[in-house]
Structures are given as structure tokens and as C-alpha cells.
Amino acid sequence: MARINLEHIRHAYGERPKSEADYALKEVHHEWNDGGAYALLGPSGCGKTTLLNIISGLLQPSEGKILFDGHDVTRLSTQQRNIAQVFQFPVIYDTMTVYDNLAFPLRNRRVPETEVDRRVNEIIDMIGLGGWAKKTARGLTADQKQKISLGRGLVRNDVNAILFDEPLTVIDPHMKWVLRSQLKKLHRQFGFTMVYVTHDQTEALTFADKVVVMYDGQIVQIGTPAELFERPSHTFVGYFIGSPGMNLLPAQITGSTVALGTDTIALDFSPKVAAGAKTELGIRPEFVRLGREGMHVRINKVEDIGRQKIVRAEFAGKPIAIVLPEDGEVPADARVTFDPSAINIYADSWRVGREA
């Protein structure tokens, strides 16, 4: 178990990166606490896996240093770093039995056989493959194979961190939930530092204490699920987290007044916005109130998704989503108001603080 420091890490897959755009991973500088459960969340190709492989040592960063508990491990191999990693698609040694598969990482490290036996049996019970121990791994289903991959990561109890690279992609939805809770349980029990890569926000938000949102090769926000929901620090976070995502409306800001088309809203703070910056107002669909007072809005469509209704409308020429409770009414001459405390202001996609 270790605290992980990433110091000014950058990575480019090409030989000589010329511009910022050549970097698959733009500068990352961050400390990950010992025993924390982190989720790396972002769309495909945003650099999540690159960052993960840099931590595990499968990839050498082009620039920067990695420290485990203050020791520089940048040049150390994966084995020397003592990291476990689980990959997106199951990797099994299909000529070995299930038992030998799980024992493999331990035997490679010359762990005494009695200890191997104890730990392997523990893991086999945990992943529920007790009856398969003596069978070859070849005939198993995809999710059984992935459980073995997970098990090989978990069987080593002295690791500095366990990294998961979208490990539940191939698993059935109901098993996903079960495995995720087992991982959480293990995390609480042993306090591994865990880093979990995913593009599924539900998975990220339920698994992690801290979610690291990545976009276009950089970390745009690190925060608890609540922080990501209430105060997205980048328009991408607003749009990516939540279903539907945050409404973003082009806005003109003068002092503490925001002009949205012909309407104006008074803010309870004056955002400091540099001249010439592209300014936007962000409001989550959950905080838009639909009623008979406020600003004009044209309703296009109402989607009933069971527990709530999503109203698709047009506001000041832009599409806007509004979440209504299941019994909420849509008035004929609909108008909207925004919950003032839930308004976020963005300048060039980055959030402008309330405190400013």
C-alpha cells in the first residue's frame, strides 16, 4: 500500500512531440492518497489507460516522475513496483487450471507453497469458482475468466496498488454489480490503494471515494461524486456526469448580471471573467424549475423515464433539458426559473469561482 505521487507527468506516443497536441497525456501533477479508491473517468481515448499504464510501469512517461511513498519509481519495472493490474479483456493462462492461474503470480515471486494454498483458496471462494479449482481455465465463460483475472490481481496482498482497466466490460450487468460490491468490500477490508478506469459514470461514482475526470489528455476535475455533480469545474464534467448532462447556455456577463438572449438573471456573486473569454452559464436539469413564472421556454418533447420526466425544450434559441418529478405538470405557457445556488459560470470552458 502506498501513496502515489505523479509529478509533472506527460506522455507522447510519438518520438519527438512538437506541440501540445502530440501528447496523449498532458501534464498530470497530483497526489493519490494511500488506501484511496479512485476512479479514472472519461471518454475513450482521453488518456485514462495511458495514465494507468504509466502508474503500473508498463509505459515509461516521456516526462515527469512517479513516487510511491516518496520513493522515485519512474525507472523501475512493473515487477519492482509491485503493482497488480486487471485488464479490460480477460487474460488467462489457458493450459493451467483455475487454481494454478491464481497461484501463478505468487509462485513467480517464490511465495511458500502453504501460503500460496491459503491465499488461492481464499480468493477462489471469494470469486465463487470453488468447484472449478482443478479444471483447466480454457472452458470457462468470459465472466468466469475475468473473475480469474481479477483474482490474480487480488491474490497478492502486499501490492502497492491495484489498478483496474475497465475490468467489468465483458461481465453481465447483474454480475457487474456483485463484483463491484465485492471490490468495495475488499477495499474496506484491506485498504489497498485502488485505481479504477472506466467510461461508465455509474461505475465510477459508486466505486470511488474520489473521481478523477479526464478529457482530451488532461485531468479536468478530481472530486467526490457530490462535487462533480454540484460544482463541475469544467463544462465537460457538467456534460459527462449526470443524465442528462448539464445545460450550457451562452451568456453575457456584466458585473453580477447574466444576460441569456433577451432575459437577464441576477447572480449572488460577481464572476471575474477576462475580457474576450467565451462565457457560459451552466445549470443542471434537476435545478431548472418549470412553472408559470420566469423566462419563456418552448417545450419540444416530454420523455417519461419512469421515476421522472425529462422535458426537452428550447430556451433562448438553445436546447435545454429539464427534469420534472413523475407527477410534475407541464403548463401550457411554460416558463422556467433557475435555482440561483445551482448556477455555475464558465469562462472558456473552465468554471469561474463564486468566491472570486
Next chain:
Amino acid sequence: MEKTWNNKAWFMVLPVLLLVAFSAVIPLMTVVNYSVQDTFGNNQFFWAGTDWFTEILHSDRFWQALGRNLLFSAIILSIEIPLGILIALNMPKKGIGVPVCLVLMALPLLIPWNVVGTIWQVFGRVDIGLLGFTLKALGFDYNYVNDVFDAWVTLIVMDVWHWTSLVVLLCYAGLVSIPEAYYQAAKIDGASRWAVFRYIQLPKMKRVLLIAFLLRFMDSFMIYTEPFVVTGGGPGNSTTFLSIDLVKMAIGQFDLGPAAAMSLIYFLIILLLSWIFYTVMTSSDEQA
């Protein structure tokens, strides 16, 4: 809809049946026909029963040739298979090296067999051949025309040069199909280079290796052109393999009956050995 049951489907296989009949069954039956009869020309045949088979199976000449064949196959398999794996493991996986290596590997396979024989026949000559002349100049007493050992070494080296590529290409195809994640996982699991080979690469190559093994066995067991061109079966009878002996008997001596009987025995041996290898190898595959 009601399914109609009739035998029309048989007409569909008729073209293939005809093709196989003319290409395999009819020639084979002609051989069978010769093997049980005696002839003195003029299309006059006399029933000979199993006489020729008995004669062949009791001749030292046959058993010696068979022994040479088995020895030759055993030697070239034990060189070509490990060497092929070794080369395949060290071939580049990406970049400009891949096409370069693949073309280099494919070259020997593209050369007609009698040309391969001629190349080595000239290459090994002590008067004008680069290899023979050099060896002689270095003081080695090398002469594949007179020396049994030298003749065998020449044929084996030639076969290895000619056919190891096939094993390499098949193994390489097996190796490149292994996803990168397997190697990454092996690193994470702390696997040694040997463990990676034993538990990841070898299992993935197993099927192609089986094919390589069978192809090389059958081909080497039927070898004719190259030794015929290089040594002509000599010195003495030391490189007279079954195929060479067969041709001598059939075309040289015009003993059609014994030659036909020998062809059939030869054919059955290859069939039997291939079947044994195949069964043994695939059953071990299932157990694993």
C-alpha cells in the same frame, strides 16, 4: 413449410466426386491393379496375388531405404521445429523489419525443388562450389560425392535451409495473434521469460506447430527431387530413400509389379504415421 426429403443432394457432390475419382481414386486403383499382377510387356498380365508385397516386405533394400527415410525425417524435424520456433520468437513484431523478414523467410519456399537441389549441388562442389571449395581450402575433407556422412550433412543442411521458413512463418502467425494484454499481464504477474514462452506463447503456437510438424514429416518422408539432383541416391545407396528406390525400380528396372506394391506400402506407412501423430497430438490437446 414442409421439408422435402429426397436424394437430389447427391447430385451436388457429383462434380467433386468425379474430380477426386480422376485425380486420386482411378490412378490409385491402377497401381493396385499393377501390384497384384505380373507383366512382360505387350499388355499381357498374369495374376500374381500378394507375391510382390511379400517380396518387398522381405527385401533388405526396402527396409534399409525405409530406415534412411525415418532417420532423415527424425533429424530434420528435430532441427527445423526448434529452430523455427526460435527464429519466429526473435522476428520483429512491428516496423519495417516485419516485411523484410517475411520476404526473406518466404524466399526459399518460392524456389522450385529441383532448382534448390541444383543450387546445393553446385554450392557444395569442391571444384567450383563456394561452400565445397571454401571448406576444402579451410582444410576440411569435405566431399558429398564420395563421403556418406558429408552427403547426409549436405542434404540435411539443404532441407533445413529450404523448409525451416515454413515452420517460422506458421509459428510467427501464431505469435502475432497473441494480444498485447497477455504480455502485460505476464509482466504484472512477474512471469519469467521462460514462463511467458511456456504458458503464453507455446500454447498459442500449439495448433500451428501441429500443422508444421505434420507437413514437414510428410514432406520429408516423401523427399525425392533434392537428393535425386544432389546425390542421385549415393554414394552407394547411402542416400537412396524410398522414393528414389521406387523410381529406380519402376522406371529404371521397369519392375512394375514390385514397384506398385512398394508404392502402396509406402503410401500406407505415410498415412499410418500421419494418423498416429495427429491422434496423439490432438488428444494431448484435449486433455490439457
